[in-house]
Amino acid sequence: MPLRILYGPQRPVTNLRDIAANSELPPGTFxxxxxxxxxxxxxxxxxxxxxGRPLQDLRxxxxxxxxxxxxPKLREAYRERQERLMxxxxxxxxxxxxxxxxxxQMQRSKAHADLIEPERRHAIEQLRALDRHHCNRVEEIHTxxxxxxxxxxxxxxxxxxxxxxxxxxxxxxxVITGGNVxxxxxxxxxxxxxxxxxxxxxxxxxxxxxxLGSQVVLFHDRTSQGxxxxxxxxxxxxxxxxxxxxxxxKHRLKSxxxxxxxxxxxxxxxxCCVTLDSGTTLQFDxxxxxxxxxxxxxxxxxxxxxxxxx
Amino acid sequence: MNxxxxxxxxKRAPNAKEIDAFVGASEFPLVDGSDITFVYRGSADSISxxxxxxxxxxxxxxxxxxxxxxxxxxxxLPLGSRIEYKxxxxxxxxxxxxxxxxxPVLAHDPFGANSVxxxxxxxxxxxxxxxxxxxxxxxxxxxxxxxxxxxSRTLQVYLPARFRRTRRYPLLIVHDGADYTRFADLIxxxxxxxxxxxxxxxxVVMTQSPDRLxxxxxxxxxxxxxxxxxxxxLSRNYPLIDEPRARGLMGASFGAVAALHAAWKNPGVFxxxxxxxxxxxxxxxxxxxxxxxxxSVVRFMNEFREQPGQPAGRIYMNCGIYESLIYENRSLVPRxxxxxxxxxxxxxxxxxxxxxxxxxxxxxxxxLYPGPVWMVYE
Numbered sequence: 295m296p297l298r299i300l301y302g303p304q305r306p307v308t309n310l311r312d313i314a315a316n317s318e319l320p321p322g323t324f325x326x327x328x329x330x331x332x333x334x335x336x337x338x339x340x341x342x343x344x345x346g347r348p349l350q351d352l353r354x355x356x357x358x359x360x361x362x363x364x365x366p367k368l369r370e371a372y373r374e375r376q377e378r379l380m381x382x383x384x385x386x387x388x389x390x391x392x393x394x395x396x397x398x399q400m401q402r403s404k405a406h407a408d409l410i411e412p413e414r415r416h417a418i419e420q421l422r423a424l425d426r427h428h429c430n431r432v433e434e435i436h437t438x439x440x441x442x443x444x445x446x447x448x449x450x451x452x453x454x455x456x457x458x459x460x461x462x463x464x465x466x467x468x469v470i471t472g473g474n475v476x477x478x479x480x481x482x483x484x485x486x487x488x489x490x491x492x493x494x495x496x497x498x499x500x501x502x503x504x505x506l507g508s509q510v511v512l513f514h515d516r517t518s519q520g521x522x523x524x525x526x527x528x529x530x531x532x533x534x535x536x537x538x539x540x541x542x543x544k545h546r547l548k549s550x551x552x553x554x555x556x557x558x559x560x561x562x563x564x565x566c567c568v569t570l571d572s573g574t575t576l577q578f579d580x581x582x583x584x585x586x587x588x589x590x591x592x593x594x595x596x597x598x599x600x601x602x603x604x
Numbered sequence: 605m606n607x608x609x610x611x612x613x614x615k616r617a618p619n620a621k622e623i624d625a626f627v628g629a630s631e632f633p634l635v636d637g638s639d640i641t642f643v644y645r646g647s648a649d650s651i652s653x654x655x656x657x658x659x660x661x662x663x664x665x666x667x668x669x670x671x672x673x674x675x676x677x678x679x680x681l682p683l684g685s686r687i688e689y690k691x692x693x694x695x696x697x698x699x700x701x702x703x704x705x706x707x708p709v710l711a712h713d714p715f716g717a718n719s720v721x722x723x724x725x726x727x728x729x730x731x732x733x734x735x736x737x738x739x740x741x742x743x744x745x746x747x748x749x750x751x752x753x754x755x756s757r758t759l760q761v762y763l764p765a766r767f768r769r770t771r772r773y774p775l776l777i778v779h780d781g782a783d784y785t786r787f788a789d790l791i792x793x794x795x796x797x798x799x800x801x802x803x804x805x806x807x808v809v810m811t812q813s814p815d816r817l818x819x820x821x822x823x824x825x826x827x828x829x830x831x832x833x834x835x836x837x838l839s840r841n842y843p844l845i846d847e848p849r850a851r852g853l854m855g856a857s858f859g860a861v862a863a864l865h866a867a868w869k870n871p872g873v874f875x876x877x878x879x880x881x882x883x884x885x886x887x888x889x890x891x892x893x894x895x896x897x898x899x900s901v902v903r904f905m906n907e908f909r910e911q912p913g914q915p916a917g918r919i920y921m922n923c924g925i926y927e928s929l930i931y932e933n934r935s936l937v938p939r940x941x942x943x944x945x946x947x948x949x950x951x952x953x954x955x956x957x958x959x960x961x962x963x964x965x966x967x968x969x970x971x972l973y974p975g976p977v978w979m980v981y982e
Binding site for chain 1: 766768770771802966967970971974976977978979980981982
C-alpha cells in the first residue's frame with residue numbers, strides 16, 4: 295500500500311526531517327514536485343538536506359512554461375480556460391457569500407428548536423448544493439479543455455508527459471511541496487499526474503497536501519480585508535478522496551468559533567476536514583489513517599477535536 | 605486632569621523634588637482613557653496647545669499649577685485617536701513653537717517634527733515596523749529627461765526581493781515618493797506586505813516634484829508626464845504587466861489631487877488609485893476660501909465633479925476625521941460611486957499627516973493589489 299505522509303507548514307517546526315529516519319520509505323532518490331514554488335521550483339538543495347535524500351525535480355512548472363512557449367494554440371486554449379475558471383469562481387463567490395450569511399444567521403437564531411433546526415439543515419444543504427454545482431461546472435470546463443487539447447493532439451504536451459512518466463518510473467517516492475496551490479494544481483492537471491502518482495509513496499506538506507483530496511478548499515479568516523469564506527477552487531487529484539486539508543489553521547482559521555467550524559465541517563461532509571499546523575503529521579496507508587500527531591479535525595458542534603489513532 | 609497630577613497639586617504647591625519624582629515616573633502626555641493631560645515644566649508667560657484638529661480651538665491655553673513651574677491642560681479625545689501637536693510658548697512677548705520636551709514620541713514631516721499623542725486604543729501597526737524576517741527589496745535611482753517640464757527628473761524605483769526580468773509585475777507610481785519613504789516607512793511596508801503575500805511583488809516608482817503646489821494642482825503637463833513619458837519609460841525598462849488593472853497611482857494631500865487628475869486625463873490607463881487625505885477642495889457656489897494656492901485645485905475639482913468620467917475602476921480613499929478636508933473627501937465618494945467606480949473609503953481618528961497615511965497603507969495596497977496569500981500555503 296503506498297504511503298501518504300502529510301505535514302503542516304515547515305516553519306517554525308521543520309518536522310520533514312523525520313523523513314530522514316523513516317524506514318518505511320524505500321531507499322534512494324525522491325522525485326520532487328515543487329511547482330507550487332513557481333519560479334523557485336529548482337531551489338531544492340535545502341529540501342534535500344532536510345530530507346536526507348538526493349532529489350530529482352520533475353520540473354512541472356518549467357515544463358509547463360516550455361509547453362506554452364512551443365505550442366501557441368495550447369497556450370491560448372489554456373489562457374481561455376483560466377479566464378473562464380476565474381470568471382466562474384467570481385460568480386460562485388457571489389452566490390456563496392449570500393448562502394454563508396444565511397447559514398450563519400440560522401446558526402445564531404434563537405428561534406424555537408423545532409422551527410430552527412430544519413432551517414439550519416436546509417441552509418447547510420443549500421451550501422452543499424452550490425458547492426456540488428460549482429464543482430460540476432469546473433469539471434465541465436476542465437473536460438472541454440481536455441477535449442480541446444486532445445483534439446489538437448499537442449505533440450509538445452505529449453512529449454513532456456512522456457518525459458515525466460519516464461522520469462517518474464525511476465522513483466518510488468514523490469515529494470510535493472507547499473506553495474501556490476492553484477499553480478500546483480494546474481500543473482498537476484495539465485500533465486495528468488493523478489494517474490501517475492497513484493502507485494507512488496507521497497510525502498507532502500501544506501499546498502502539496504491540499505491537492506491530494508478530491509476537492510481543494512481555499513480559506514483565510516485573517517486577511518487584511520477580513521474574513522473570506524472558504525471556497526472550493528478545484529477538484530484535487532483524489533489520492534485521499536475523503537480528506538479536506540486546512541494547513542496553518544492556527545493562523546488562518548478562526549478555529550475558536552465552534553459555529554464557524556461546524557458550518558465548515560457540515561458543508562464538506564462526508565469528507566473529513568483536518569488541520570495541518572506546523573508540527574502536525576498524518577500518515578496514511580493508502581487512504582487509511584494510521585498515525586496522527588498534533589492533527590485536529592473540524593467537528594459539527596465541538597470545534598476542533600484532536601485526531602487519535604489506535 | 606490626570607488623577608496623579610491632581611493629587612500632586614491638590615493640597616499645596618509641590619516642591620522641586622516632588623515634581624522631579626512625578627515627572628520621572630510618568631509618561632507624557634498623561635493618558636487616562638479619553639482624558640488627556642498635557643504638561644509643560646518651565647517658565648513662560650503663557651503656554652498653549654497647538655494641534656491641527658479641524659473644529660478644535662486653534663490654541664488651547666494651559667493653566668499654571670499652584671506656584672510651581674508646572675503647567676497643564678486637559679482635553680478629551682476619542683479612544684483610538686492619534687494627534688500631532690506642539691506647545692506655543694510666549695516668553696517676554698516672544699512666541700515660539702516647540703515639541704513637548706517631556707514626550708519622546710515624535711512624528712516627522714518635511715517641515716520638521718511634531719509631538720505625538722496616542723490615545724488609549726491606538727497602536728502603531730506591526731506591519732509598518734521593520735521585520736528582520738521580511739526579504740528586502742532594492743531601490744535604484746533613475747534619471748529621466750522630462751519633456752513635459754523641460755528638465756531631468758529623478759525617480760526612485762523599488763524592485764521587490766527576488767526581482768526577475770522573466771516575470772511581469774504590477775506597477776504603482778507614488779507622488780511625493782521620497783516623503784512617503786522618509787515619513788511613512790513605505791519601503792518597510794512594501795517589504796512586509798510582499799513577504800506576507802498580502803500584496804504581490806510589484807514595482808513601485810517614487811516621483812518627487814520640485815514644485816508640488818504648482819505641478820499637482822490639476823496640471824496637464826504633469827498628467828502628460830505621468831501617463832505618457834513616465835509610463836513609456838517604465839514599460840521599456842521594467843517587466844511590467846501591460847494591463848490597466850495592474851497599474852496604479854498614489855498620493856496624499858496635493859499628491860492625491862495629482863494622482864486623480866493624471867488618471868482622469870489618461871482614461872483607461874490606470875485602474876487603481878490610492879488617494880490619501882486628498883486636497884479635493886471645490887466650490888459649489890461662489891469663491892472657495894482655501895487661499896490662492898488652491899485655485900488650480902478647485903478649478904480641476906469643480907470640472908471633475910461635473911464630469912468625473914471613469915478615472916479608474918477601483919479607488920481607495922482615506923481621510924482623517926480631524927482634518928478640514930474630511931468634508932471634501934466624504935462628498936467625493938458618492939460622486940465616484942455613481943460612475944460605477946468601486947470605492948473603499950476609510951476614516952481614521954487622525955489628521956493630515958504622514959503617520960496617518962502610513963497607518964492606512966496596508967488596507968489601501970491590499971485592496972487594490974490583493975496578493976496571493978489566499979492561494980499560498982507554504
